[in-house]
Amino acid sequence: LRTGLLVRDAKQRLSAAQVLQHPWVQGCAPENTLPTPLVLQRNSCAKDLTSFAAEAIAMNRQLAQCEEDAGQDQPVVIRATSRCLQLSPPSQSKLAQRRQRASLSATPCRP
Known part of the structure; x- marks a missing residue:
């Protein structure tokens, strides 16, 4: 067509x-069925993995710096550099909210 x-x-x-x-x-x-949703999900997962790897490298760099500084009797402080390393309350979780909406819409109405 x-x-x-x-x-x-x-x-x-x-x-x-x-x-x-x-x-x-x-x-x-x-x-x-088109494979588009799977391809998009795979691409998203690859981006997430790349982002996580970058975070891990940054964290390792920070730990190495802290180990060097520890020899100078300074306290070791590690800061999360990104929001993905922080947890939000379950009530603010977008995934939990989507699942709740999906379960409410899937529940059949009873008279």
Whole structure:
């Protein structure tokens, strides 16, 4: 359908009647699922992993610096450099809120 519509020459392009007769428009097309959600999730996980690795490297650098300073009798203080290392209260968790909304919408209404 897409290739039939994306033709520069109007004479070779599908007509409106041909488009309306196409199985996809009629609702008879096969149920082929697209891998887009999985690809997006995989990309997001890769970004999260890269971010976590950068955080770990920064933390290791900070620990190494603290170990050097510990020889000078200074207290060791480690600061989290990013929000991802901090936990929020469960009531403010976006994931928990989404799950709660999903469970409420999935619950059938009883008269």
